[in-house]
Amino acid sequence: MLLSMSESDRRKVKMGFFDFLNKGKEKAAAQAEAAAKLAQMAPVGATGIAFGSQFSCANVFSIAPKPLDVGVKRSKELANRLVVNGSVKGGEFSKGDGVAIVGQDGAVKAVTTLLDVIKDDGANDFNTLLGANMGKKRMELGNSGWMIVDLTDGVAAGDIIAKL
Secondary structure (H helix, E strand, C coil): CHHHCCHHHHHHHHHHHHHHHHHHHHHHHHHHHHHHHHHHHCCHHHHCCCCCCEEEEEEEEEECCCHHHHCHHHHHHHCCEEEEEEEEEECEEECCCEEEEECCCCCEEEEEEEEEEEECCCCCCHHHHHHHCCCCCEEECCCEEEEEECCCCCCCCCCEEEEC
16 A cells, blocks of 8 residues: 555655644744744834834934034045934933834834934034034933934934834
8 A cells, every 4th residue: 555655645644643743843933934024014013112212303404514524534424414303202322322213104214323412402503513522422311402323315204213
């Protein structure tokens, strides 16, 4: 009887009772892979991702500072980068932090780093504070100011910057 069976049928007969264990492992691995793909495509709230530090974007503009204002090295680093004005809604942000740009629909638009964090002192404008470069490079809950992100586009007013 074994000689007239195909190779796959022979394996089924040999495996017998314990065959369900291997199928269960394969099925679980396939389900885990499908769930991971679905989680990557879903909006932030749908996957249960929560960010402790959040910055709400009120205004976004691009800068191209002059070398005489901020220095040659810093001028090249900040050329055509986006500046986001807003306030910290939770946690804290520092220069060099990794952040995610979360759109109004809850989807992550981009992942980048903060090139600079400038706290609003209420007396000076952005260009004065950028040229002075004397801040603590940190903003906490309740502070407002500007964040320079390492992006040339992709951030809009109403988006949220979340610390990773």
